[in-house]
Amino acid sequence: MTPSASRPLRIALLGFSGSIGRQCLALIADYPQHFQLVALGAGNRGGASLAASLPIIEQYQVRYVAMAVQSDPSEVSSTAEVAFGSQAVADLAALSEVDVVVNAIVGAAGLPASYTALRANKTLALANKESLVVGGQLLMPLARPDQILPIDSEHSAIFQCLLGENIASVQELWLTASGGPFRGWSQKRLQTATPAQALRHPNWRMGPKISVDSATLMNKGLEVIEAHHLFGLPYSALRVILHPESRVHSLVSFVDGSVKAQLGPTSMRQPILFALSFPKRLPESACERLDISQLSDLHFQLPDLTNYGCFQLAQAAALKGGTYPAVLNAANEVAVEAFLAHRIGFLDIEKVVEQCLEQHQPQQVVSIDQLLAVDAEARAQALAAALTLG
Numbered sequence: 354m355t356p357s358a359s360r361p362l363r364i365a366l367l368g369f370s371g372s373i374g375r376q377c378l379a380l381i382a383d384y385p386q387h388f389q390l391v392a393l394g395a396g397n398r399g400g401a402s403l404a405a406s407l408p409i410i411e412q413y414q415v416r417y418v419a420m421a422v423q424s425d426p427s428e429v430s431s432t433a434e435v436a437f438g439s440q441a442v443a444d445l446a447a448l449s450e451v452d453v454v455v456n457a458i459v460g461a462a463g464l465p466a467s468y469t470a471l472r473a474n475k476t477l478a479l480a481n482k483e484s485l486v487v488g489g490q491l492l493m494p495l496a497r498p499d500q501i502l503p504i505d506s507e508h509s510a511i512f513q514c515l516l517g518e519n520i521a522s523v524q525e526l527w528l529t530a531s532g533g534p535f536r537g538w539s540q541k542r543l544q545t546a547t548p549a550q551a552l553r554h555p556n557w558r559m560g561p562k563i564s565v566d567s568a569t570l571m572n573k574g575l576e577v578i579e580a581h582h583l584f585g586l587p588y589s590a591l592r593v594i595l596h597p598e599s600r601v602h603s604l605v606s607f608v609d610g611s612v613k614a615q616l617g618p619t620s621m622r623q624p625i626l627f628a629l630s631f632p633k634r635l636p637e638s639a640c641e642r643l644d645i646s647q648l649s650d651l652h653f654q655l656p657d658l659t660n661y662g663c664f665q666l667a668q669a670a671a672l673k674g675g676t677y678p679a680v681l682n683a684a685n686e687v688a689v690e691a692f693l694a695h696r697i698g699f700l701d702i703e704k705v706v707e708q709c710l711e712q713h714q715p716q717q718v719v720s721i722d723q724l725l726a727v728d729a730e731a732r733a734q735a736l737a738a739a740l741t742l743g
């Protein structure tokens with residue numbers, strides 16, 4: 354869906370209160386002639402998002418709001434239609450007044466919205482990688498070409514490198530990884546890693562869950578699964594390369610020996626803007642620009658991934674397929690929350706995930722309801738595993 358000359362692109366922004374959501378709001382405000390915010394969704398888990406939505410509703414003249422969790426009704430806007438419950442959030446993705454759904458919800462909670470958006474034939478600007486990790490086998494057959502526009506910077510980079518190319522000419526996709534805040538740490542030192550240290554990513558400012566996933570390298574494991582579904586390539590063609598500077602956002606190598614890379618500043622503004630303006634590019638002045646004359650010191654190295662238990666577990670779950678990735682994701686979400694709450698240690702995250710994967714009786718993926726049931730069961734098992742470790 355392209356911004357037309359006659360009217361701006363109408364956007365439903367799900368996860369507006371998060372890191373990606375706030376950057377998306379800023380972009381929409383910066384391009385009023387191109388983008389119009391129609392609907393807002395969030396979790397409202399701490400009760401803060403409903404109150405935070407009020408000035409946004411007024412500023413952007415938002416018409417629809419949905420919060421997964423209900424809180425003080427005195428904070429409800431009188432100008433927007435407000436609804437509560439997870440289904441209400443997903444329903445925003447099917448509104449007839451919406452052209453593009455930006456899914457910036459964190460975790461498997463974003464899956465129903467992605468599914469609803471595709472079924473309603475909306476363009477899906479996707480930050481919520483967990484949708485594809487858990488439900489890629491259901492979502493991809495619903496999507497027409499370019500209906501899912503990735504916001505994850507690595508996938509946006511690969512998507513940009515593949516424009517005009519035939520997927521059959523691709524040899525390998527190379528996802529870059531900064532290595533996170535604990536790059537080079539020994540297993541002994543990792544035992545003492547604290548939430549505050551895990552949240553201090555060297556290059557990116559992100560929400561808490563993805564920051565911890567970057568520290569364990571689970572994030573890279575999830576991204577490999579996301580890339581497998583999004584670009585339809587086997588896992589044998591997906592590679593991870595350490596690139597500490599986070600300037601090259603990913604690369605594609607082709608059968609003729611050519612390699613394309615996409616570079617940019619370390620900011621999510623560019624991939625969000627690209628997803629919203631695709632297939633055009635809009636001029637951007639608010640974001641830092643990459644100074645090409647300063648790029649003399651870029652490093653690339655094949656990582657030793659044997660030390661990263663979470664990445665190994667993600668790879669194993671990916672290769673086994675079926676409902677294993679849903680269990681991997683659910684257990685990881687619970688374990689990360691427990692780590693952030695100081696209930697388990699950093700290295701316990703992989704232990705919780707491993708236990709849940711070992712207990713799982715795999716199934717073929719057949720429906721969203723089945724995936725949500727598998728997700729719920731894995732969460733209960735992960736909570737029990739975290740309790741015994743804590």
Ligand SMILES: NC(=O)c1ccc[n+]([C@@H]2O[C@H](COP(=O)([O-])OP(=O)(O)OC[C@H]3O[C@@H](n4cnc5c(N)ncnc54)[C@H](OP(=O)(O)O)[C@@H]3O)[C@@H](O)[C@H]2O)c1
Binds near residue numbers: 395401421
């Ligand atoms: N941050 C980045 O730079 C970045 C980069 C690449 C990809 N991503 C991906 O983008 C997604 C969002 O990441 P983030 O860093 O922006 O996360 P975040 O800062 O933690 O924000 C998460 C958002 O999801 C909402 N949410 C949580 N549970 C929900 C539910 N049940 N229903 C509806 N909304 C819910 C939250 O609302 P409440 O706060 O009201 O609960 C919040 O708005 C993740 O999948 C992440 O992997 C992020």
